[in-house]
Amino acid sequence: MQRQYTGTAGKITNCQVGVFLAYAVPAAGVRVLVDRELYVPESWVSDRDRCGEAGIGEDVAFATKPGLARKMIERVRELGLPFAWLTADEAYGDNGKLREWLEETGISYVVAVARDTPVPAGAGKAIRADQFAAKVPGQGWQRMSCGPGSKGERLYDWALSPAGQGRHLLIRRSPASGELAFYLCWSPRAATLSDLVKVAGARWAIEECFQAAKNETALDHYQVRKHVAWYRHITLALAAQAWLAVAAARPPGTPPGSGPGESGRAREMT
Numbered sequence: 001m002q003r004q005y006t007g008t009a010g011k012i013t014n015c016q017v018g019v020f021l022a023y024a025v026p027a028a029g030v031r032v033l034v035d036r037e038l039y040v041p042e043s044w045v046s047d048r049d050r051c052g053e054a055g056i057g058e059d060v061a062f063a064t065k066p067g068l069a070r071k072m073i074e075r076v077r078e079l080g081l082p083f084a085w086l087t088a089d090e091a092y093g094d095n096g097k098l099r100e101w102l103e104e105t106g107i108s109y110v111v112a113v114a115r116d117t118p119v120p121a122g123a124g125k126a127i128r129a130d131q132f133a134a135k136v137p138g139q140g141w142q143r144m145s146c147g148p149g150s151k152g153e154r155l156y157d158w159a160l161s162p163a164g165q166g167r168h169l170l171i172r173r174s175p176a177s178g179e180l181a182f183y184l185c186w187s188p189r190a191a192t193l194s195d196l197v198k199v200a201g202a203r204w205a206i207e208e209c210f211q212a213a214k215n216e217t218a219l220d221h222y223q224v225r226k227h228v229a230w231y232r233h234i235t236l237a238l239a240a241q242a243w244l245a246v247a248a249a250r251p252p253g254t255p256p257g258s259g260p261g262e263s264g265r266a267r268e269m270t
Helices: 048-053 065-079 096-105 129-134 193-202 204-216 227-249
Strands: 002-006 011-015 017-025 030-039 086-088 109-113 118-122 125-128 142-149 152-162 168-173 180-186
Touching (some): 030 204, 096 109, 096 180, 193 204
Antiparallel strands (some): 017 030, 118 125
16 A cells, blocks of 8 residues: 555555546446556555565566556456447546557547546647637537436537547536536547437446446445455456346346346356
């Protein structure tokens, strides 16, 4: 453990920080955590004695959080898990190396970025994303839902503009407060504003996954101090959540073991 920033607490505190990958199929109402990596601070990795005490192997090198995210994305691609888009918050969207790798790999994305992200303004000049938003005319905004929430449809005003090199800047504005949020978007395929808005809204799936896993599979109910122990607990919690997701997706009245390719008899799991 180390004092570091965590979004859960919203401050710097003594904690462990994990990077997680969620898989969402909004149309089917399916969302589940599918991978995880423990972030090991550089100060730890450079202290091999400390690493040894925590069970961190010599093969563990320092990796940034965006680097860990890339590692997990590579794994799901190698496993053949199909997905159309990737979305993430500012910690990953602001990382130019990650965005460049996604584009080189052909992975479509809609990622949140900071309000000071530079946006091309013509004649080789650029302005901040929030300054660009102030120039969007009234007719440049469209009110659309980015998906259902706990209180109904999540309606926002949206604007879209080219952001250079095949990218687009997607701007979200709250009708109530006027608060702005910004996303960089890229895809090798044509995408409509509606498509991009839906992907931006799908980012909340990981928050819903965290809430469900904490409540139902004890994701955060541990006091482990060893590297391997963290992976064991988190992996079991993710596996349990995946099982619950599969069970919930089974048609009503369908008994366990009667799905495609299953005989309905007791089976061993190794």
